Amino acid sequence: GRVHQDDEESESNVDDSAPPAMLPAWQDDDDLGLTVDVMAGASRMRKLRRDRTEHRLAGEEYEARLRAQFEATQPSTSWAALPKKRKSKKQRSRDEDTIRAVDPDDLDSDDSDDSDATLERKVEAQLRHGSSSILCASTSLPAKELSVKRTTDLNAAGISSSSVSTVDWHPNAQLALTSGFDKTVRLFRIDGQRNTLIQSVHL
Structure with missing residues (x-):
């Protein structure tokens, strides 16, 4: 019995504090x-x-x-992200409830009851679990401002010799497939600048 009690006391004295924050590898x-x-x-x-x-x-x-x-x-570099603490089942379930509670039409509203931080958390949670519902479910554009950015043409690295009749996107929006009347299917890696041609298959 005595040894068992000492073990419990030594375990309770262990410091549970989090490790110090990591510093940048290089700072000029x-x-x-x-x-x-x-x-x-x-x-x-x-x-x-x-x-x-x-x-x-x-x-x-x-x-x-x-x-x-x-x-x-650029595509996300998940391999470079610092490891995060594993979430408990309760926290994961709360995040999923938050995601289900997000109405895409409410993202643009100026509701004074909802703080900016809460809205930002909801949007982050939604984007972490796929943005398709935000992109597809909204029925109207913002009334005051529409942000537009000119990027390189999707098929600039492999222009079709005829008109393009089909464009299809991979769910993570980093790959796109085009086809047209020249009977050629082209697969592009999308980065907004070079849009590299990965493969071209003539059918």
């Missing part, structure tokens, strides 16, 4: 004093501006905008 102190002129040089730097009056960006802001642009155009 020169970036703090850096100012980047986005109007000079290549026109692709101008895309980093949020309005036409911006001409210079601080180093940290420049890095943040480059990172955001990269994440928006």
Whole structure:
């Protein structure tokens, strides 16, 4: 009995605190004093501006905008994400209830009862489990503003010799298939910039 009690006491004295947050592998102190002129040089730097009056960006802001642009155009790198704590069944069930509670038409509403943080959590949960219901279920576009971004043509790397009659998307929106009257099926990897031709099959 005595040994068993000592074991229980030693287990209760174990520190349950979380490990310290991981630091970046590389941090350049020169970036703090850096100012980047986005109007000079290549026109692709101008895309980093949020309005036409911006001409210079601080180093940290420049890095943040480059990172955001990269994440928006490149496939997700799940292998590089830090491991998260495993959710309990109760938490998973709560997340699923939140997902079911999201009405896509409510995402654009200005309901004062719902805080921005709550809405953001709902949208994140919905996007984690597939965005098809958000993309398909909404019946109307936002009334005030529609965001449009010009990207490279889907089939720029393998243009069809006739009109394209069919386009089909993979559920993760990173692959697209085109076909047309030239009897050729083409598979593209979509990144918004190069849209690489993966394979072309003549039927």
